[in-house]
Every structure is written in C-alpha cells, then in structure tokens.
C-alpha cells in the first residue's frame with residue numbers, strides 16, 4: 001500500500017512482507033497505452049518478490065468519484081487520495097502541464 005508521498009518520494013509498504021520501500025518519482029513518467037486508451041500501471045516491486053500495482057486511471061478530482069464520502073472503507077479512501085497525488089506527479093499529461 002501507499003503510505004506517504006513527500007517531495008516526490010513515495011513510500012510504499014509491501015502487502016506480503018511489510019517492508020517499506022522508497023521510490024523517487026521525479027524520474028518516472030507513466031505513458032498512455034494507445035491500445036487500451038488507459039494510463040499504464042505503476043508497478044513497485046519488493047525484494048521479497050511481490051509486486052504492487054497502482055492503477056493511475058482514477059478520476060483526477062475526488063469530486064468526480066462515483067461514490068460519496070463514507071461509501072468506501074477509510075483505508076481505500078486514503079489510498080485513492082495518495083494515488084491521486086501519484087497520478088499528478090508521474091503521468092505524462094500532468095508532466096506536460098495539462
């Protein structure tokens with residue numbers, strides 16, 4: 001899961017072994033897959049061999065989400081909050097200054 005994003009450094013926690021990993025996002029650019037017309041996933045691999053996949057296709061603004069505050073478990077809402085920040089840092093359209 002995504003634990004923190006601070007100054008373009010992302011901290012994730014492995015769902016399997018619990019180990020924390022820091023990833024510098026400043027050199028990562030996620031491109032759109034033309035075949036699917038979707039942004040590629042960001043995949044973070046852990047030393048234990050597991051990999052966490054972040055879907056960077058969620059609505060850009062929380063007000064565009066198809067559910068209301070409280071509809072999702074709090075953990076899930078927090079994850080989406082972080083993924084929204086993540087999208088804005090690594091997605092090519094945001095990097096271009098959309």
Ligand SMILES: [Zn+2]
Pocket residue numbers: 014015016017018019046047048049050
């Ligand atoms: Zn692990």
